[in-house]
Amino acid sequence: xxxxxxxxxxxxxxxxxxxxxxxxxxxxxxxxxxxxxxxxxxxxxxxxxxxxxxxxxxxxxxxxxxxxxxxxxxxxxxxxxxxxxxxxxxxxxxxxxxxxxxxxxxxxxxxxxxxxxxxxxxxxxxxxxxxxxxxxxxxxxxxxxxxxxxxxxxxxxxxxxxxxxxxxxxxxxxxxxxxxxxxxxxxxxxxxxxxxxxxxxxxxxxxxxxxxxxxxxxxxxxxxxxxxxxxxxxxxxxxxxxxxxxxxxxxxxxxxxxxxxxxxxxxxxxxxxxxxxxxxxxxxxxxxxxxxxxxxxxxxxxxxxxxxxxxxxxxxxxxxxxxxxxxxxxxxxxxxxxxxxxxxxxxxxxxxxxxxxxxxx
Numbered sequence: 001x002x003x004x005x006x007x008x009x010x011x012x013x014x015x016x017x018x019x020x021x022x023x024x025x026x027x028x029x030x031x032x033x034x035x036x037x038x039x040x041x042x043x044x045x046x047x048x049x050x051x052x053x054x055x056x057x058x059x060x061x062x063x064x065x066x067x068x069x070x071x072x073x074x075x076x077x078x079x080x081x082x083x084x085x086x087x088x089x090x091x092x093x094x095x096x097x098x099x100x101x102x103x104x105x106x107x108x109x110x111x112x113x114x115x116x117x118x119x120x121x122x123x124x125x126x127x128x129x130x131x132x133x134x135x136x137x138x139x140x141x142x143x144x145x146x147x148x149x150x151x152x153x154x155x156x157x158x159x160x161x162x163x164x165x166x167x168x169x170x171x172x173x174x175x176x177x178x179x180x181x182x183x184x185x186x187x188x189x190x191x192x193x194x195x196x197x198x199x200x201x202x203x204x205x206x207x208x209x210x211x212x213x214x215x216x217x218x219x220x221x222x223x224x225x226x227x228x229x230x231x232x233x234x235x236x237x238x239x240x241x242x243x244x245x246x247x248x249x250x251x252x253x254x255x256x257x258x259x260x261x262x263x264x265x266x267x268x269x270x271x272x273x274x275x276x277x278x279x280x281x282x283x284x285x286x287x288x289x290x291x292x293x294x295x296x297x298x299x300x301x302x303x304x305x306x307x308x309x310x311x312x313x314x315x316x317x318x319x320x321x322x323x324x325x326x327x328x329x330x331x332x333x334x335x336x337x338x339x340x341x342x343x344x345x346x347x348x349x350x351x352x353x354x355x356x357x358x359x360x361x
Contacts (some may be wrong), residue, residue, distance in 0.1 A: 053268075095115075099204055112141075112143075116166065117158070126211075128335070133172055135224050140144045147327060181223060196234075196238055217334045221245040221247070243278055249266045250265045250267070267297055281333045
């Protein structure tokens with residue numbers, strides 16, 4: 001039973017109910033000097049169990065601590081997701097867990113990897129890659145547990161709307177209590193270097209994937225949406241396309257030397273620096289005011305050779321249900337914007353043609 005499971009939440013809730021039920025009899029039954037200690041302990045138990053229930057509920061929503069090891073300060077992804085490989089169908093992909101030792105960033109962090117259907121059977125095929133970035137607070141586990149990304153990827157690939165693609169789910173928060181906004185923090189974690197240098201190097205070394213920028217993309221939700229946009233604009237030699245789900249245009253933390261107002265501010269970049277030849281997809285709910293404002297501003301600021309596609313949903317908000325609704329169109333759009341799987345000997349795509357996703361403007 002993991003700390004982000006329903007069982008943990010229900011156990012904490014049961015303890016809260018039990019503590020509340022015992023409060024009254026303990027309060028009245030306590031006599032003598034010991035009553036002060038007993039009453040204090042009973043009230044404390046109520047407060048602690050209620051707090052634990054609230055924290056368990058929050059953690060289940062955002063998966064900041066997906067394992068007990070991560071909660072206790074150990075490896076934040078000590079175990080791969082529970083998967084039964086024998087029960088998999090022929091048309092399903094596989095999620096595995098690995099560790100990235102960052103020689104450039106000096107960060108060593110775990111990473112989940114989605115391998116598409118047919119990956120093991122076609123070792124000569126080089127697949128396109130998407131780095132999927134999580135929000136804050138959160139972890140890659142939210143993609144897997146709350147957003148059901150494996151099912152969505154399997155469905156889109158099986159339907160032919162998405163080419164078989166390797167999807168990476170790296171951590172961007174070495175310390176779960178410290179937001180990095182996927183930047184190189186002055187005096188702090190060099191997360192940007194980890195994501196744009198160490199993660200690609202590890203993927204190219206361990207998996208048969210495309211090595212050219214045309215085969216690499218980014219996607220993220222909330223803070224990860226900002227990351228996808230910012231890393232795309234900052235590293236056009238590494239990525240060809242990026243998709244932001246409910247992202248924003250400026251970091252919400254001090255990066256260092258005021259750069260959060262300049263080179264890490266995507267609107268400032270578009271106004272003052274050379275425009276990269278990449279493709280950007282911006283999606284959010286129309287009721288999600290800050291992401292909608294920034295999406296409209298980024299679309300207005302964009303100019304050739306940058307291309308921007310926007311897609312808005314009428315309801316929803318800034319939550320997992322909205323991001324899950326946006327996932328499939330975003331992955332489909334990325335697939336049409338990136339290079340196809342290729343066999344190096346022939347350079348010819350091995351997969352069938354995919355259809356273009358519909359996107360509202």
